[in-house]
Amino acid sequence: MIEQLRNIAVFTALSDGSLYEFAKHIEYVKHQKGTIIIRADKIEPHFYVLERGIARAYSDGENQQITFWFGQSGNVLFSFNSYINNQPGYENIELLEDSILMRMRLSNLFLLYDKHLEIANWGRKIAEQELIATERRLIDRAFKGAAERYQEFVAQSPELIKRVALKHIASYLGVTQVTLSRIRAAYK
Secondary structure (H helix, E strand, O other): OHHHHHOOHHHOOOOHHHHHHHHOOOEEEEEOOOOEEEOOOOOOOEEEEEEEOOEEEEEEOOOOEEEEEEEOOOOEEOOHHHHHHOOOOOOEEEEOOOEEEEEEEHHHHHHHHHHOHHHHHHHHHHHHHHHHHHHHHHHHHHHOOHHHHHHHHHHHOHHHHHHOOHHHHHHHHOOOHHHHHHHHHHHO
16 A cells, blocks of 8 residues: 555655555545535544545535535545534535545544654645645635636646536636636637
């Protein structure tokens, strides 16, 4: 399993010893498209790494679901509020394809943090990267137009355009599907 972990981008910075410690606590799970692996308003006891598939994080608005994040192979999936505060999260994370995930209990992850400085630093870096990505999305949403956000989305995640429903992309960009269709037509 260490070789499998080494081939996943999120784990490449870890030594073989740390990968071995991770491997003791990871289990592989398969879920079908449409499975919600993390539910809003529930404490999530697991930390996931998406080995294969695509996921989205969303919250329920008044009459719609608002997508605010997409995950691809190699990304971590967790509820920040459960991870940090051991409280119910605010997001749902849904699998958009049949997926294979690595799952670890947060309690085991926190034990690894206590015992292994390298793993604790790894966890800190993961959280920092997620914070920066969240901040970037917030700033982009506030200061960039929808067409510019779409162009950046295509440049950063070209595979998602082919594999994610347009309604989810439109929600992520903060536009209607009609507006997204116009942006796409102008972009071509």
